[in-house]
Amino acid sequence: MFDGYTTSELMSIFAMQGFAGLSLFSVFVLMALGLAIIFGQMGVINMAHGEFMILGAYTTYLTSGFFQAYMPSLFGGYFFIAMIMAFLICAAFGAFIEWAMIRRLYRRPLDTLLATWGLSLILQQAYRSIFGPREVGVELPEWMMGAIQVTDMVELPINGLFVMIIALLIALGLYLLMYRSGWGKKVRAVVQNRPMAEAVGINSGAVDRMTFALGCGIAGIAGSAFTMIGSTGPSSGQAYIVDTFLVVVFGGAQSLIGTIVSAFAISQAQSTMEFFLSGSMAKVLTLLVVVGILMLRPEGLMALKIRR
């Protein structure tokens, strides 16, 4: 398929293809981090993860409308405020859901699956009633559109770069929080041995609530970032949920590093195959490989080694 192209043309296509893979990688990381915390650390299968993302997207939509109406001069910077708002609103709502629903179901993982699925249906219909069934368009500030021209052929999309930077910052922040802070120690203690953690005086209920809220807040930021690349509608969250679970399960549910490694593996495999094969075939092959590896290693790529 490469007949008749010059070397420089091929080089630039490969550079852009590499960038496409990296930007898919950062999308996966953003999607999966929130779920990895909730699923991995708490064992709660949150089927409403996609709907939390869409809550963040709608928050962005409302913020952009607000800025356009009242502070058009600051419109260029609204996105940062929108992301903070999305985080706060989703985290608050997550904490409420944890208090109202999840905490009653901790010892029954299958029931949380059903309950959060119900929650996702309720949320979808709520969005439909509030915002209408049509998708809404989130207007972006001028500077976020378009591409940076690196050479004649190589152009890097700005929104892709932006998503990448956000993914990087959040992953870094999460790492510091989980592995370098006192609160992170408490979370890990509760995950590894709940009764013992309680015995040394950790309020495991409060830790759970904060963990769930954090996961939902990150989902909100992801949703906010995705208004740049995807659609915002009542059921858009469904499009993300499968990929999200795929990344988290494949990476090994309890390992954040595993989530990142698996996001990298899946995104690179998929975008490379999409280039050489067709879109649907790439998806099929990716899923086949993931299923195959999970059959050999049911605990995922990176399993946490602890004594049970």
Add this chain to the structure above:
Amino acid sequence: MKMHKQSKKGGANGRWGLGKLKLLAASMVLAATANAATPPTSQVNTTGLAVTDDTVTVGILHSITGTMSISEIGSVQAEKLAIKQINEAGGVLGRQIKYVQEDGASDWPTFAEKSRKLLRQDKVAAVFGCWTSASRKAVLPVFEQLNGMLYYPTFYEGLEQSPNVIYTGQEATQQILAAIDWAVKEKGAKSFYLLGSDYIWPRTSNKIARKHIEKLGLTVSGEEYYPLGHTQFNSVINKIKLKKPDVIFAIVVGGSNVAFYKQLQAAGIDPTKEKPMVLTISVTEDEIRGIGGENVEGIYASMKYFQSLDNENNKAFVAAFKKEYGDDMVIGDVTQAAYLGPWLWKMAVEKAGSFDIDKIREVSPGIEFTGAPEGYVRIHENHHLWSKGRIGLAMADGQYKLVHETEELMEPDPFPEGYQ
């Protein structure tokens, strides 16, 4: 379920402010009274449909919940508007139309079940509904078994013709041949990159497109499908940049559209620069609301209707639609096709002088609707519509500007020979 009685007879008494529509309404009333004031029910309804001396009940069957409600809501609005206008103009054979609305809930078995309920329990005289091909295929056996009549509004892949369905949207060849012929003739296109969401409509449509392109002796430089809801098009965009086609022929649907057009822009492919040109048959004004006008500015769409069409029928239709549902409404191709349904049914009933399904079917071919917002349409023997093919250029405000329309009406050809 909602039962709803529309406003009383005598809409021509002036409450309905729009001059054009009033004229239209008045002529309809005249026509109705000329036919036969109100023929007795026993005469116009021999098969036990829900027809009384002063009312007739029809069904509306669309998804108003679930993922498809995004698209189907416009059709529901258009059908209700048409029913309201017909009632204000005196109804059908002197009878006011009442409707029973059912929700298909974006679930194909539910569509089948609800259509059975409408036909068997409510005994509706006609059903206006369905949107996706999947939902139509699900209700088809029910309509054929219970002998109902369905008016189906969406442009679709063709390869179907049922005695119990009138297809008011375009079938694939009407959209595609018009699009490709125009691109070749007017824009000198030589190579096409075919792209679509992965299900029956884009695949069948691209198959027809490929055959047609190859018949013209031009090249197809790629053909690709992505799963529904796919949001990462960077790889295929890179491929497109490598192949440098003249035309990107895109049949992407639903949420993927937003991702596709935003990423196209971000990758430096600007449709306003004409090369490569983006040509679509799946983005109506309705979809642009979700994608954002600034993201699709410069793409071309091949449809039979655009909200901006400049004719008297359409101006009256757009005004009435906005008056009914609010000024921020947009009207896409399918919404207009849905609006045709009740009117075509009314004409068939009046031509047959009866509500009986068999008689309606017999008289339907040849029925002409001169009041259609898209202009003149006529029902073909094969139950599809003769209509013009049109090409629109997307503007930043989310509207299309008409840049081309076929001189003649295009013949619907659901089973195109040599294209399968």
